[in-house]
Amino acid sequence: MRSLPRSAAAGSFARSLSRLLRSGGLMAAVVLYTLYSALPFAWVGTMSVRTTSEISAAHFAWPETFHWDKFRTAWVDSNFAQYFWNSTVVVVSAVAIVTLLGAAAAHCLARYNFRGNRLVYFVLFSSIVFPPQIILISLFQVLVEYDLYNSRLGLTLVYVSLQLPLTVYLLEGFFARIPQDLFDAAKMDGYSDLEIFWRIVVPVGMPAIATTVILNFIQLWNEFLFAVVLLSDQDARTLPLGIRAYMGDYFQDIGMIATGMMIAVIPVVVIYAFFSEKLIQGMTAGAVK
Amino acid sequence: MAAVHLEHICKRYRGTAQPAVDDVSLAVRDGEFMVLLGPSGCGKSTTLRMIAGLESISDGRLTIGGRQVNDVPAKDRDIAMVFQSYALYPHMTVADNLAFGLRRRKVPAAEIDARVRSAASVLGLGALLERKPYALSGGQRQRVALGRAIVREPKAFLFDEPLSNLDAALRVRTRNELVRLHKQLDATMIYVTHDQVEAMTMGQRICVMNNGRVAQTGKPLDVYRSPADAFVARFLGNPPMNVLKATVAARDGRPAARLAGGWLPLSRWDGAGLPDGDVLVGMRPEEVVLQEPRTTAEGLRGTVCGVEPLGAETLLLVELEGGAGEVTARVHRDVALAVGDEVGLGVAEAGIYLFDAATEQAIAAKEEQPA
Numbered sequence: 188m189r190s191l192p193r194s195a196a197a198g199s200f201a202r203s204l205s206r207l208l209r210s211g212g213l214m215a216a217v218v219l220y221t222l223y224s225a226l227p228f229a230w231v232g233t234m235s236v237r238t239t240s241e242i243s244a245a246h247f248a249w250p251e252t253f254h255w256d257k258f259r260t261a262w263v264d265s266n267f268a269q270y271f272w273n274s275t276v277v278v279v280s281a282v283a284i285v286t287l288l289g290a291a292a293a294h295c296l297a298r299y300n301f302r303g304n305r306l307v308y309f310v311l312f313s314s315i316v317f318p319p320q321i322i323l324i325s326l327f328q329v330l331v332e333y334d335l336y337n338s339r340l341g342l343t344l345v346y347v348s349l350q351l352p353l354t355v356y357l358l359e360g361f362f363a364r365i366p367q368d369l370f371d372a373a374k375m376d377g378y379s380d381l382e383i384f385w386r387i388v389v390p391v392g393m394p395a396i397a398t399t400v401i402l403n404f405i406q407l408w409n410e411f412l413f414a415v416v417l418l419s420d421q422d423a424r425t426l427p428l429g430i431r432a433y434m435g436d437y438f439q440d441i442g443m444i445a446t447g448m449m450i451a452v453i454p455v456v457v458i459y460a461f462f463s464e465k466l467i468q469g470m471t472a473g474a475v476k
Numbered sequence: 477m478a479a480v481h482l483e484h485i486c487k488r489y490r491g492t493a494q495p496a497v498d499d500v501s502l503a504v505r506d507g508e509f510m511v512l513l514g515p516s517g518c519g520k521s522t523t524l525r526m527i528a529g530l531e532s533i534s535d536g537r538l539t540i541g542g543r544q545v546n547d548v549p550a551k552d553r554d555i556a557m558v559f560q561s562y563a564l565y566p567h568m569t570v571a572d573n574l575a576f577g578l579r580r581r582k583v584p585a586a587e588i589d590a591r592v593r594s595a596a597s598v599l600g601l602g603a604l605l606e607r608k609p610y611a612l613s614g615g616q617r618q619r620v621a622l623g624r625a626i627v628r629e630p631k632a633f634l635f636d637e638p639l640s641n642l643d644a645a646l647r648v649r650t651r652n653e654l655v656r657l658h659k660q661l662d663a664t665m666i667y668v669t670h671d672q673v674e675a676m677t678m679g680q681r682i683c684v685m686n687n688g689r690v691a692q693t694g695k696p697l698d699v700y701r702s703p704a705d706a707f708v709a710r711f712l713g714n715p716p717m718n719v720l721k722a723t724v725a726a727r728d729g730r731p732a733a734r735l736a737g738g739w740l741p742l743s744r745w746d747g748a749g750l751p752d753g754d755v756l757v758g759m760r761p762e763e764v765v766l767q768e769p770r771t772t773a774e775g776l777r778g779t780v781c782g783v784e785p786l787g788a789e790t791l792l793l794v795e796l797e798g799g800a801g802e803v804t805a806r807v808h809r810d811v812a813l814a815v816g817d818e819v820g821l822g823v824a825e826a827g828i829y830l831f832d833a834a835t836e837q838a839i840a841a842k843e844e845q846p847a
Contacts, residue, residue: 368563371530372624376577377551390567 234445270429281346289354297362361395478541478631485536498688511679519688556625632664706836736798738776744841756831763827764805769820
C-alpha cells in the first residue's frame with residue numbers, strides 16, 4: 188500500500204488538529220459559560236437546605252444534612268405562602284394586561300396608517316430610555332391620591348405602565364413583518380379587523396408574544412424597587428420583599444434568604460420551560476428566509 | 477360568473493400630484509380572461525385592488541355583474557383573489573386554509589367539506605390537506621392559494637402576479653394549468669402581470685397600462701401586430717421593437733424615412749398624411765434581414781457591436797452609421813458574423829411601423845385607416 192507523501196500527511200494532521208482545537212475550544216467555552224451561569228444557582232440551591240450557622244462555618248460545603256423543613260418554615264412561619272400568592276396575582280395580572288394591550292397597540296401601530304402613528308410610537312419608545320426610578324415619587328403621590336397605595340391593584344397598574352412601552356416596541360417590529368397580503372386575504376374572506384387580530388395576528392405572532400411574556404414575567408417577578416416603595420403592609424408584600432425581610436441591619440439570615448430565593452425561582456423556571464420553544468422561535472424568526 | 481366594468485376609474489393618493497390610476501375604462505366580459513399588463517408602477521395592481529375592494533376608488537364607477545360596488549366592502553363583492561405571495565395562513569393546515577373563508581360565511585359544515593374536497597381533487601391537493609404551508613413546495617402553495625379562491629365560487633377571480641415566485645419550469649406548467657382551469661370553470665378572470673409571455677399566452681384580451689393609464693386593449697396578437705403607440709410596441713416583444721428617429725422625405729417620388737444609416741420605404745403610408753420632419757420608425761427584430769452593406773439602395777448600414785447566440789437563433793446588435801442608433805436583429809443560428817463586421821439591414825415594408833415623434837402614437841398605414 189502506498190503511503191501519503193510527507194507533505195500531504197503533515198497537512199492532513201494539521202487539519203485534524205485544527206478541527207479538534209476548534210471543536211474542543213468551542214466546547215471549553217460552552218462548559219465555562221455553563222459553569223459561570225449555573226454554579227451560583229447551584230450554590231444557592233445547596234445553601235437553601237443548610238442552616239445559616241453551617242453556611243458560616245463552611246460557605247461552599249455540600250450539605251451534610253438536608254434541612255427540607257426550612258422550606259416549610261419559610262412557607263408557613265415566614266408567611267411566604269401569602270407573599271407567593273401576592274406575587275402571583277400581581278405579576279400574572281400585569282403580564283396578562285400588558286400582553287393584551289401591548290399586542291393590540293403594536294398591531295395598530297404596525298398595520299394602520301393613521302395621523303399621529305409615528306408620534307405615538309415615538310412617545311412610547313422614548314419612555315423606555317428614561318430610568319423608571321425618576322417617576323417613583325410621582326407614582327407614589329398619584330397612587331396615594333387615588334387610594335391605590337399599598338394595594339395589589341395599584342402595584343399591578345404600575346407594573347403595566349412600566350412594561351407596556353417595551354412590549355409594544357418589541358411586538359410592533361415583529362407584527363410589521365407579517366405580510367400585508369395575509370390581512371388582505373382575511374379581509375376578502377369576510378373577517379373584521381378585530382377578528383383578524385385574534386385569528387391571524389395573535390397566532391402568527393405567538394413567538395414574539397411568548398418572548399414578551401417570558402421577559403415581562405421574569406422582570407416583574409423579581410421587581411423590588413416599586414414594590415418596596417408602594418407596599419407597606421406585611422400582608423401585601425410580594426416575594427422579593429419577603430426575602431428582603433430576612434436581611435436585618437446587623438444580621439442576614441443567609442440560609443433562609445437562599446430558601447426564599449429557591450421558592451421564588453420555581454415559577455420562573457416553569458414559565459421559561461413552558462414558553463422557551465416559542466421564545467427561540469421568536470428570537471430567530473426572520474433570520475432565514 | 478359576471479362581467480366587470482370599470483368606467484373612468486381614478487386613484488389618487490394624498491400628497492402626490494400624479495394619480496396612480498388615471499381615467500381607466502375597461503369592460504371585462506362574463507367568462508373572459510383579461511390580462512392587465514405593464515411595467516412596475518404602471519397602476520395595474522392598484523386597479524386590481526380597487527376591483528377587489530382593498531383600495532378605495534377616488535373617481536369613477538365600478539360595476540360587477542351589473543351592480544355598482546364602489547362603496548361595497550371587499551367581503552361583499554363576491555370576488556376571490558390570488559395573491560403574489562399566496563397569503564396562506566401559516567398556522568392553519570391546507571384544509572383549514574381552504575375552509576377559512578367559508579366558515580366566516582356560515583356555510584354548513586357538510587358543504588364546506590364537500591367544496592374543500594372538490595377543490596383539492598381538481599388541484600391535486602388531496603394528500604396535502606393536513607399539512608401546514610411551511611411543509612409545502614412553492615407550486616403546492618400556489619395551488620392552495622388557487623383552491624382557496626375556487627371554493628368561494630365567486631363571480632370573478634383576481635390574480636396579482638401569482639406566478640412571480642415560481643421557477644421558470646413551474647411557471648410554464650402552472651400557466652397551462654390556469655388556462656385549463658379557466659376553460660373548465662368558464663370563469664371571469666382578471667390577471668395582473670408584468671410578464672408579456674404570460675399575457676400573450678393566457679389572455680383572451682390584454683390591457684396594456686402605462687403611467688396609470690390604459691395604453692391599449694385588445695387580443696394579444698392584435699396588440700402585438702398593431703401597437704397603438706411606441707410604448708406598447710416596445711413593451712411587447714422580446715427583444716423589444718427597434719424604434720429609431722427618422723425624418724420623412726421623398727425618394728424617387730415615394731415617401732421614405734431617412735436615417736443617418738440609410739433609407740426605409742414608407743409606401744404603405746399616404747404621403748399627405750405623414751408629418752413633416754421627424755418620426756419614429758419601428759421594426760421588430762424578427763422582421764430585420766441581413767443584406768449586403770455596400771450595394772443596397774434601401775436599408776440600413778452599420779457595424780456589429782454584439783453577438784448573442786441563443787442556440788435556436790442568434791441576436792445581432794448593430795450600431796448604425798452616423799449615430800442613428802442601435803438595432804437588434806434576430807438571425808439564423810448559423811450566421812457567422814463577429815463584432816466589428818460591417819452589415820446591411822433590410823426590413824420588408826410590411827414590417828415597418830411608424831409613430832409620431834411628439835406623441836409617440838402610431839400613424840396608421842393606408843390599409844389600416846377606416847374606410
